[in-house]
Amino acid sequence: MKFKLRPNETVEWRSKKGTGFWARMGIGVVGTLLFLVGFQFLSEGWDTKVSAGLILAIAIIVGYIAYAIRGNVIEYRLTNQRIVITTFGRVTKEYPLKMWEGKPVSQYLKYHVSYHGGGPRYNVSILHPKTLDAVLHCKDINESTITILKKIGHIVKCKYCQTTNSVFNARCSHCGGVI
Ligand SMILES: [Zn+2]
16 A cells, blocks of 8 residues: 555654664675775686675675665555654554553654764654554654654643644644644
C-alpha cells in the first residue's frame, strides 16, 4: 500500500532511516584503501597480496553501499495519528500514536548524542510501549527533531468536549474545536 495521508492527518516529522556518521566515514576510509591498493597494482603489477586486498576492499565497499541504499529507501514519518515506515514509498509498518498515549518519554525514546562538525547529532530508537522492541532506529538527527519525538505520547484534552487528543492535533478529532 502506497503511503497516503488520511483525513485531518498532518506530517510532523519525516526522515530517511539514514546511514549515520560512522558509515559515511567507513565509505571514505575503505575508498581510500581501494585507491591505495589500485595504486600499488599499477606500480608493482598483480600479485596474490594485491588481489586479496582488492577483493576485500571491494567486498567492504559493496557492503557499505548496500547499507547506504537501505538507509535511503526506508523512510519514517511521524504524523498526528501514527508512525509510518515505508520502503520505496510503500507502507511496511504503521503504529497508531494511541499506543504511546500517556506513556513517559523515558520509556519509549532512547537516544545517544554525538558531536561531530557543528551541533549535537542523535541516534534515536523509538520503542514499542509494550514489547520495548525498537519500532524504528534513526541516525544522525538534530535537536529540534528530538523535541518533536518527545511529544509522541503527549495528550491534551479538548476544552469543548473533553476528548483526548494528540498534542500534534491542531483541532479536536471529535468536535473539530481548536486545541
Ligand atoms: Zn472536542
